[in-house]
Amino acid sequence: MNRRKKWMSGAAVIVLSLGLAACSTEDNQYSPEQVINNAMKETEEPLSYYGEATMNVEEEELHFKEWRTKEGKFKMDMDGATAEERTVTVNDGQKITLYQESLNQALISEDGEMLAAMAPSPKEQAKQLLKVIGDTHTISIDEEEKIAGRTAYHLVAKADEKDTLIGDQELWVDKENWFVLKSISTSGDDKIAIEYTKIEFGKEFPDDTFTIELPEGVEIQNMDEMNQSTEVSIEEAAQHVGQPVLYFKEEDGRKIESIEMDDLTGALDRVEININYVKDDAPLFSLSLFKTPADLDSSDSKMPGEKAVEIRGVEGTTVEMEGFRALFWKEDGLSYSILLNDPEVTFEEVIEWANTMELVE
Incomplete structure (x- = not known):
């Protein structure tokens, strides 16, 4: 499998691990430590949203649409460099289906641990991200910016040592609900930039949003049996x-x-x-x-x-x-x-x- 297809296969996991939410506040001025502490707090309830974003990996630009419910259901529809490289990932709450058009293949799993890993709660997402860089990076806060029409804090995390696997990180965090609207992540010589161009919170979706119709003749593999x-x-x-x-x-x-x-x-x-x-x-x-x-x-x-x-x-x-x-x-x-x-x-x-x-x- 070439590098591009690997990214297409794993893109859903990468993007879904970046959603970051915690309790909101009316205060508009925070230190980096306060932003992190707020992002780590427990939420009263998870977020529901629809989003559209762009992912830049090396010299490739990918586009995806994302639907997510408070209950953890989600759908991600990602386009690659060509129409044939489309990847659709759906979690209907009972089963995950990952369809790769270029391979004419669908991977299916009903494993509970995988379902949880593919749809972590906002608190778990915050911990996964911030704990990794908390002890190894120096974090500062830059000027606020508008991302997808929303005001965001700009966190800059500089690695304390050179040649680390997780290098410099930048996060643009929504001021209202602590969702990561944009990120630039460096890992060795690789860089991934993700930016939401449209985000709508508090969305409700019909049940058929989280279904997928696989084309005739597609190869189906059960990941639970692999x-x-x-x-x-x-x-x-x-x-x-x-x-x-x-x-x-x-x-x-x-x-x-x-x-x-x-x-x-x-x-x-x-x-x-x-x-x-x-x-x-x-x-x-x-x-x-x-x-x-x-x-x-x-x-x-x-x-x-x-x-x-x-x-x-x-x-x-x-x-x-x-x-x-x-x-x-x-x-x-x-x-x-x-x-x-x-x-x-x-x-x-x-x-x-x-x-x-x-x-x-």
């Missing part, structure tokens, strides 16, 4: 990966709760092994591994909270951000990651444990 995990033994895991793999033996109270294999399709197209460890029946950490792709991006951009460390004699990294703690390294053609679930376990302990990992063929 990439399902399979329980395997550690020996079977190595066989499916196609080479010996490292793992932690059960010792010092550490036990393997499960070993799962994900045969991933689509753009990833790889076998991934996930080993979950517990101690005293409580989650300890999870070890994931897969064969390192030849075209894996070797960008020098850093994730927020990332630090360089040495793991098993090779270069690795740790990432700590908002309760998320993980270690990453590559060894003998495999990519390894450890997600820490026990807050009492330190990176230093895990790095020491890693020196005792055993190879299984």
